[in-house]
Amino acid sequence: MQTPPREGPAAPRILLAPMEGLLDHLLRDIITQVGGVDRCVSEFIRVTDTLLPDHVFLRRIPELNHGSRTGAGVPVRAQLLGSDPAMLAANAVALARLGAEGVDLNFGCPAPTVNRHRGGAVLLDEPELVHEIVAAVRRAVPAEVPVSAKMRLGHRDESRMLDCARAIDTAGAAELVVHARTKVHGYRPPAYWDRLALIREAVSLPVVANGEMWTVDDARRCLAQSGCDALMLGRGMVADPGLALAIRRPDAPPLAWDDLLPLVATFWSRLGETIAPRARAGRLKQWLNLLRRRFPEAEAAWVLVREVEDPDRVTALLFGGGTGSD
Numbered sequence: 001m002q003t004p005p006r007e008g009p010a011a012p013r014i015l016l017a018p019m020e021g022l023l024d025h026l027l028r029d030i031i032t033q034v035g036g037v038d039r040c041v042s043e044f045i046r047v048t049d050t051l052l053p054d055h056v057f058l059r060r061i062p063e064l065n066h067g068s069r070t071g072a073g074v075p076v077r078a079q080l081l082g083s084d085p086a087m088l089a090a091n092a093v094a095l096a097r098l099g100a101e102g103v104d105l106n107f108g109c110p111a112p113t114v115n116r117h118r119g120g121a122v123l124l125d126e127p128e129l130v131h132e133i134v135a136a137v138r139r140a141v142p143a144e145v146p147v148s149a150k151m152r153l154g155h156r157d158e159s160r161m162l163d164c165a166r167a168i169d170t171a172g173a174a175e176l177v178v179h180a181r182t183k184v185h186g187y188r189p190p191a192y193w194d195r196l197a198l199i200r201e202a203v204s205l206p207v208v209a210n211g212e213m214w215t216v217d218d219a220r221r222c223l224a225q226s227g228c229d230a231l232m233l234g235r236g237m238v239a240d241p242g243l244a245l246a247i248r249r250p251d252a253p254p255l256a257w258d259d260l261l262p263l264v265a266t267f268w269s270r271l272g273e274t275i276a277p278r279a280r281a282g283r284l285k286q287w288l289n290l291l292r293r294r295f296p297e298a299e300a301a302w303v304l305v306r307e308v309e310d311p312d313r314v315t316a317l318l319f320g321g322g323t324g325s326d
């Protein structure tokens, strides 16, 4: 009798989360070099009552100049945030014209300024409007451009969770990412991965699980509890850029600091070319602050530069004067 080959668990699809102010095109470029990411989503672009000029889209998503892909060739989907279906549709058309891989719609942002203007997670109180927005964008962009959405479990509670998911599904979205917390939960652990199983049962489109995955074990538990076969990773990937690969290939060695350090140095050097000197050290420290959760060497580096703002001093302290005096 033939023994069937032992099958490991199927590797999930992995998306890199949109993270305004943290995961910009520079860090997307660096992190996708490590591997394991199937697609990125840009930070949100807020749409109010105007058609944004192309330079706004290109500044936020310079990958549009390169086939909507990072340097490593990973597709980047553009994310829009707003509440006006017609304006969102018009801006989505502009993004499609610029070659965006797809358009994602944000129904999860908890920021008070955004919510006050009826954007982000507050829209989860209005599933009818959520439906109208997704349908308007879907109708407006060419059929080959996927339209997806990202939501939380709800605004104050989960009472309209399934209504919102169904609204997005029936409006023609190709995929739904769910950050498994309400707006009121903010970013406080835990994430309620089991709720995603309820959403999956209620809709026909693919559901991607998101929230609070920092380790391979977290990802396994999330896959088991949600029944999803795709994950979106945010802070966990910034803290450990090797996480996506580790999830996909559990037997591979974890990403070592020696392999990561050249990428940190490249990030530092490229920051020097693109942002104001006074903001440069802050951006590096922001990344080190997450990296130190996983790498003791990042903790040591963070302690060294915590109080330092002068870029030349950071270069001397961390990169031996060899990087970034550009």
Ligand SMILES: Cc1cc2nc3c(=O)[nH]c(=O)nc-3n(C[C@H](O)[C@H](O)[C@H](O)COP(=O)(O)O)c2cc1C
Pocket (backbone or CB within 6 Å): 017, 018, 019, 020, 021, 022, 042, 043, 044, 079, 106, 108, 109, 150, 179, 187, 210, 211, 212, 213, 232, 233, 234, 235, 236
């Ligand atoms: C600093 C920061 C910025 C974020 N910006 C966005 C955004 O622009 N669009 C969006 O849909 N979600 C945004 N999020 C939410 C993340 O995409 C993700 O849903 C959340 O961080 C949970 O995933 P994680 O636990 O893997 O980080 C942001 C989160 C953080 C912490």
